[in-house]
Amino acid sequence: MIEPGTLPRLFAGVTNRPLSLEEHERVFQPADNVASLLEELEASGLVGRGGAGFPTTRKVDLLRQQRGHKYVVVNGMEGEPAAHKDNRLLSTNPHLVLDGAEMLAQMIGASRIAICVARDNPTVVNHVERAIHERARRNLRGPGIDLHTPPWRYVAGEESALVHWLDDNESLPQYRPGRPHILRIGRGPVLVDNAETCASVGLIGRYGAQWFRSLGTAEHPGSVIVSITGAVARPSVLEVNLGTRISNILATADADTSPQAVLLGGYGGAWLRGDQINTPYSNESLEQFKLSVGAGIIAVLPREACGIAEAHRVVRWMAHESARQCGPCAFGLPALAEDLLAVVRGGHDGVAALTRLQDRCGIIEGRGACRHPDGVVRFVRSSIEVFAQDIDSHLRGAPCAGARSKQRFLTVPALEHEEDLIWE
Amino acid sequence: MGVIRRTGMFILQVNPILCDGFGHCAELAPELVHLDEWGYPIISKEPVPMADLGSYESARYAERGCPRQALHVAKVNSPAPVSNVPLNLPRPARAVSRERRPL
Numbered sequence: 001m002i003e004p005g006t007l008p009r010l011f012a013g014v015t016n017r018p019l020s021l022e023e024h025e026r027v028f029q030p031a032d033n034v035a036s037l038l039e040e041l042e043a044s045g046l047v048g049r050g051g052a053g054f055p056t057t058r059k060v061d062l063l064r065q066q067r068g069h070k071y072v073v074v075n076g077m078e079g080e081p082a083a084h085k086d087n088r089l090l091s092t093n094p095h096l097v098l099d100g101a102e103m104l105a106q107m108i109g110a111s112r113i114a115i116c117v118a119r120d121n122p123t124v125v126n127h128v129e130r131a132i133h134e135r136a137r138r139n140l141r142g143p144g145i146d147l148h149t150p151p152w153r154y155v156a157g158e159e160s161a162l163v164h165w166l167d168d169n170e171s172l173p174q175y176r177p178g179r180p181h182i183l184r185i186g187r188g189p190v191l192v193d194n195a196e197t198c199a200s201v202g203l204i205g206r207y208g209a210q211w212f213r214s215l216g217t218a219e220h221p222g223s224v225i226v227s228i229t230g231a232v233a234r235p236s237v238l239e240v241n242l243g244t245r246i247s248n249i250l251a252t253a254d255a256d257t258s259p260q261a262v263l264l265g266g267y268g269g270a271w272l273r274g275d276q277i278n279t280p281y282s283n284e285s286l287e288q289f290k291l292s293v294g295a296g297i298i299a300v301l302p303r304e305a306c307g308i309a310e311a312h313r314v315v316r317w318m319a320h321e322s323a324r325q326c327g328p329c330a331f332g333l334p335a336l337a338e339d340l341l342a343v344v345r346g347g348h349d350g351v352a353a354l355t356r357l358q359d360r361c362g363i364i365e366g367r368g369a370c371r372h373p374d375g376v377v378r379f380v381r382s383s384i385e386v387f388a389q390d391i392d393s394h395l396r397g398a399p400c401a402g403a404r405s406k407q408r409f410l411t412v413p414a415l416e417h418e419e420d421l422i423w424e
Numbered sequence: 425m426g427v428i429r430r431t432g433m434f435i436l437q438v439n440p441i442l443c444d445g446f447g448h449c450a451e452l453a454p455e456l457v458h459l460d461e462w463g464y465p466i467i468s469k470e471p472v473p474m475a476d477l478g479s480y481e482s483a484r485y486a487e488r489g490c491p492r493q494a495l496h497v498a499k500v501n502s503p504a505p506v507s508n509v510p511l512n513l514p515r516p517a518r519a520v521s522r523e524r525r526p527l
Binding site for chain 1: 460
């Protein structure tokens with residue numbers, strides 16, 4: 001039993017290797033108390049930890065109304081290059097995630113669980129595989145668990161792309177005209193939840209909603225796993241109480257405590273200015289800046305960095321990661337990256353590029369099948385707003401020192417050749 | 425003779441995955457569709473009243489004239505009930521496909 005109101009929860013009892021089933025049951029008690037799961041989940045107020053922040057009960061209710069051969073899909077794809085939380089969770093305590101997935105399966109009446117880990121992380125795949133075998137040896141009752149290893153792509157972790165891969169071996173997002181839309185494998189309705197959300201469900205099923213709400217804020221309860229990158233001593237993954245001040249999180253992670261800005265919610269997220277980092281880290285406090293916790297990413301940008309040059313690198317990579325299905329995304333995002341490059345270079349072209357950039361943001365927004373272009377537009381708009389001074393000096397032909405130095409802070413994977421991208 | 429009374433609203437929807445930017449829709453329904461700089465349609469998400477017969481006719485023309493069949497005239501006369509059936513109907517489950525990849 002973990003005491004209420006204490007941390008760590010999701011990372012309780014972890015060592016430098018994954019917990020075996022016996023160790024897992026010693027730290028958390030065996031999952032028996034699952035009679036009133038639905039009520040407890042609703043009372044807990046859990047919102048999804050994958051980025052969209054959608055209430056988990058609403059999803060479960062939607063799936064309970066469906067009929068057929070149902071599936072639970074655990075999304076451990078970790079699309080964001082700055083995030084490490086799903087990998088960390090699955091390679092330290094995979095059984096907690098699997099417990100939660102089984103509880104979700106019980107709630108909606110699913111007969112199969114599919115856990116998806118990118119094949120680019122072979123160690124995580126091994127750990128999860130071993131955990132599944134351990135459970136199979138125990139012959140625990142419940143739905144069968146399958147491990148699936150789609151290729152890693154930014155949009156492959158998007159839920160419709162993931163279900164498309166399970167259904168048809170293609171990691172491409174699907175068109176969903178009306179929302180809420182039930183994704184399907186064959187004819188079977190699918191519940192997709194992030195690995196961390198499943199782990200939280202695993203805790204709620206054991207200890208109940210009251211215990212879960214002993215951390216976090218009233219509207220955004222519980223704890224969340226945060227990946228901190230950028231200007232830090234070393235990138236780290238922490239479990240934090242929701243509602244902790246961002247400055248305190250930075251101090252705990254040995255990060256730059258007076259940054260120029262911090263990027264919240266990943267590369268489809270937005271910047272928080274350095275003078276606002278005393279804000280509590282929870283959705284209701286970040287709402288005033290039109291921000292959200294998202295996938296739990298805090299990327300720290302120090303004062304010596306050039307925000308607009310970093311933004312260009314990120315947008316160029318995000319454009320490269322487009323699935324190239326929808327015209328506005330396939331052509332629009334590279335155009336945004338080019339405009340940003342022109343702004344970084346400055347001069348007359350830069351001034352024209354800045355107005356063009358703002359126009360193009362409005363044109364692209366909301367016109368893709370998935371939210372990938374919308375995320376990039378949000379990031380670009382936020383960069384223009386937060387780094388307005390940087391842009392000003394660039395356009396006047398005096399680029400900041402950060403742009404001239406070669407040091408870069410945000411992690412962006414290398415660009416592969418377009419023909420080498422693997423989608424299936 | 426009689427007056428055809430049309431109630432409700434419609435929206436012209438495009439499936440951006442199917443759309444390849446042929447641009448026929450902008451010719452057939454110029455009052456609803458205009459093209460962006462890459463030739464892909466920009467369609468307002470505001471519902472148009474069905475009583476606006478000219479717009480409705482051209483929306484139907486655009487729907488039929490799209491070479492990729494990416495357009496769809498959706499009627500929104502009432503708050504739509506949450507449908508269990510998605511617009512792209514699921515393929516019938518076959519025993520073969522289930523064997524191929526057990527899940």
